[in-house]
Structures are given as C-alpha cells and as structure tokens.
Amino acid sequence: MTDHLFKLNNVIQNYVWGSDSSIHYLFNIPNPDQLPQAELWMGAHPSGCSKNQQGTLLSQIIDQDPATALGAYTQKRYAGLPFLLKILAAEKPLSIQVHPSKTMAEQGFKLENAQNIPVDAPSRNYKDANHKPELVYAVTFYQAMNGFREIEEIISLFEQADCQTLSGLLEQLKAEPGAEQLQNFFAAIMNMNAAQKAMAVHELIENLDKKARTHKGKEAFQLIAQFYLDYPDDIGLFSPLLLNIIELAPGEAMFLDAQTPHAYIHGTGIEIMASSDNVLRAGLTPKHIDVDELIKNTKFQPSTFTELKLKAQCIDHKKVFHVPVDDFNFEVHSVSSQGHSEFVRSPEILLCLEGNITISTAQQSIELQRGESVFICAAAHTYQCRGEGQFVRAFN
Numbered sequence: 001m002t003d004h005l006f007k008l009n010n011v012i013q014n015y016v017w018g019s020d021s022s023i024h025y026l027f028n029i030p031n032p033d034q035l036p037q038a039e040l041w042m043g044a045h046p047s048g049c050s051k052n053q054q055g056t057l058l059s060q061i062i063d064q065d066p067a068t069a070l071g072a073y074t075q076k077r078y079a080g081l082p083f084l085l086k087i088l089a090a091e092k093p094l095s096i097q098v099h100p101s102k103t104m105a106e107q108g109f110k111l112e113n114a115q116n117i118p119v120d121a122p123s124r125n126y127k128d129a130n131h132k133p134e135l136v137y138a139v140t141f142y143q144a145m146n147g148f149r150e151i152e153e154i155i156s157l158f159e160q161a162d163c164q165t166l167s168g169l170l171e172q173l174k175a176e177p178g179a180e181q182l183q184n185f186f187a188a189i190m191n192m193n194a195a196q197k198a199m200a201v202h203e204l205i206e207n208l209d210k211k212a213r214t215h216k217g218k219e220a221f222q223l224i225a226q227f228y229l230d231y232p233d234d235i236g237l238f239s240p241l242l243l244n245i246i247e248l249a250p251g252e253a254m255f256l257d258a259q260t261p262h263a264y265i266h267g268t269g270i271e272i273m274a275s276s277d278n279v280l281r282a283g284l285t286p287k288h289i290d291v292d293e294l295i296k297n298t299k300f301q302p303s304t305f306t307e308l309k310l311k312a313q314c315i316d317h318k319k320v321f322h323v324p325v326d327d328f329n330f331e332v333h334s335v336s337s338q339g340h341s342e343f344v345r346s347p348e349i350l351l352c353l354e355g356n357i358t359i360s361t362a363q364q365s366i367e368l369q370r371g372e373s374v375f376i377c378a379a380a381h382t383y384q385c386r387g388e389g390q391f392v393r394a395f396n
C-alpha cells in the first residue's frame with residue numbers, strides 16, 4: 001500500500017546563473033562543492049524527479065498507484081502530477097523567454113514530431129504539448145522583467161537610448177503606436193544582421209551612464225550596463241527598454257502568462273508551473289533563438305504595471321494567490337501551536353519556508369524544517385498542520 005504522506009528527496013539543478021549560497025543559507029540545503037545552486041525541483045518531471053526516503057522515484061510511486069496518489073480527477077484530467085514546484089536562486093539574469101499557449105504547444109509539438117526533429121535537438125522549440133504558466137513568490141527581493149511596457153514609454157526610452165541605427169524603426173512606431181507596429185519594431189530588432197546588431201549595440205552602450213532623462217530611463221540603463229558585463233553582444237541588451245522592470249518584496253508574487261516575454265534577473269523565490277519545458281528564447285542566451293516562432297507566440301500587448309503583481313487573499317492562517325489557470329494552486333500557510341487542518345482534493349506538495357512544523361494524516365506524522373518538503377496523496381483526504389512556522393502549499 002502506498003504511504004499517503006512521505007518526505008521528498010529533491011534534485012538540485014546547478015545551472016551557471018545560480019547562486020552558490022542562497023539556497024544553502026535560506027533553506028539549509030548542503031552545498032559541499034560550492035556549486036551554483038540554481039534550482040531545487042519538487043515534483044515528478046523526468047528532468048529532475050523527486051524521490052521518497054527509500055530512493056523510489058515519485059513518478060514511479062504515482063505510476064504504481066495513480067488512483068491513490070493523484071485521485072480520480074487528476075488521474076483522468078492530467079494522467080500525471082500537473083505541476084512542478086521549485087526553489088529558484090538567480091545570481092545572474094536568466095534568458096528572456098516566452099511560453100506558448102496550450103493550443104500553440106499542441107500544434108507545435110505535433111508538427112516538430114512529424115518533421116522528425118529529436119526532442120533534445122538544440123533547434124527544437126516544443127519539448128511537449130503543454131503550456132507553461134508560472135507563478136513566482138519572492139523569498140528575498142526579487143528583480144525581473146515581465147511584459148511589454150506601455151508603447152509611449154518604449155518610445156521615450158528608445159529616444160533616450162539614441163541609437164541612429166534604429167531611428168527609422170522608431171519613427172514608424174511613433175507614427176502608429178499600436179500592437180501591430182510594436183510587433184514590427186520588435187521583429188526588426190530581433191532580425192538585424194550581425195553588422196547592424198553590432199552597430200546598434202555600440203550606439204546603445206556609448207555614454208550609457210549619461211543617457212537617462214527619466215527615472216525609468218535610469219533604471220533601464222543601469223540594467224543594460226549590468227547585462228553588458230555578461231552578454232556584450234546579445235540582442236537582449238535592448239530588453240530593458242521594451243519590458244517592464246519589476247521588483248517583488250519578500251512575500252509578494254507575480255504571474256507569468258503565456259505569450260508574455262519575461263526574464264528573472266536576481267533574487268531567490270519559490271516558483272510553481274505547469275509540468276512543461278516549452279521555452280522560446282528572446283535574448284540573454286547563447287542558445288538557439290527562432291525569431292519567427294517567437295513572434296508567433298508573443299502577444300504584443302503592453303501589461304499595465306498594476307496587473308503584474310498578484311493580490312493575495314488572506315483567509316485565517318493562509319495567503320491564497322489566485323491564478324487564471326487550473327494546473328496548480330499556490331498558498332502560503334502560517335502554522336501555530338493550536339494547528340489547523342486542510343482537506344485534500346488532489347496530490348499536494350508542501351515545502352517548509354521557516355520554523356518547525358508537523359504534518360499529520362490519519363496514519364503518518366512528519367516533522368519539517370525549512371527547505372524540507374512532503375508529498376501528500378489525494379487519498380489522504382485530510383491532514384493536520386501544527387507547530388510554529390510557514391509553509392508553501394502546492395496542489396491542483
């Protein structure tokens with residue numbers, strides 16, 4: 001019989017942009033070799049599947065008894081664990097990216113399969129047939145870019161940047177400041193040949209510290225100077241002029257919608273996403289950029305600043321972050337000595353953020369400290385939380 005509650009052993013991803021200290025200090029995860037600890041994955045994804053204490057893969061435990069682990073609804077609707085939970089610690093910026101909608105992912109995956117492009121080929125865009133909505137919850141101050149700026153703001157920033165190579169394009173955007181011209185403007189920048197790009201970057205970087213005439217300009221040019229250290233000839237150097245720069249305070253969260261360009265810049269947070277690996281890159285990367293496919297998958301709609309941050313709903317002991325998708329739910333719970341209980345409707349993963357908490361089902365009881373996580377089977381029906389501290393609750 002499957003245990004309804006068990007502790008997880010999770011996979012660390014040592015990507016080069018990761019911090020070598022943040023996950024270690026904040027979540028007490030050992031880092032004996034001083035490697036960059038970029039992400040810790042909690043879930044059943046084949047690229048980094050969690051295990052139970054006996055070393056059995058979570059994916060195997062789910063496959064052996066999906067009715068118990070997932071419950072009838074999740075088993076029927078998703079056939080596996082629909083979400084992936086991560087701790088993410090960015091020391092350097094991650095690539096700018098866009099995730100396809102569900103429909104585009106289904107079509108693209110089918111087409112690339114029909115063209116016999118291996119799933120692990122560098123030129124492959126669609127690794128699976130799923131969308132990849134994401135939510136990020138800040139543990140430290142967390143800086144990111146998310147969504148297009150208002151077009152007037154884009155125009156003002158490019159005027160301040162004063163790149164002669166782009167002046168013709170900028171005039172066209174000023175003449176017709178709408179979604180269609182924004183798409184043309186973006187496509188033309190992405191499609192510059194090597195010589196044009198080198199010239200435009202040279203013009204951008206020249207006297208960078210003297211260019212800002214507005215507060216937003218100052219912020220954008222500081223970021224460009226920072227990106228330039230790691231990516232001196234990357235098209236992503238223009239991204240701070242195009243995209244909103246956002247900083248989350250600890251305890252704040254934002255949603256990253258399909259077809260919206262975004263990049264994480266710096267900070268440690270908890271991320272939850274639909275179980276997918278579909279990423280179309282748009283800069284700050286040495287990897288393959290497929291400009292045509294990127295543009296097909298991008299909404300050229302400015303995101304207003306106020307809609308980027310998620311408003312948490314506070315209900316008793318928990319903060320609920322509502323998202324417009326049903327692949328996952330995300331809550332942050334505070335636990336007290338008198339405790340509280342929760343009903344289970346789906347598989348769940350709990351991650352302890354701080355303190356000392358005890359999670360109990362009818363059969364089992366497990367103590368958790370920061371950085372430790374458990375899987376709860378849908379068949380558990382209910383569990384109790386007691387102690388002193390905070391945990392993240394991921395379910396669907």
Ligand SMILES: [Zn+2]
Binds near residue numbers: 099256262
């Ligand atoms: Zn993303």
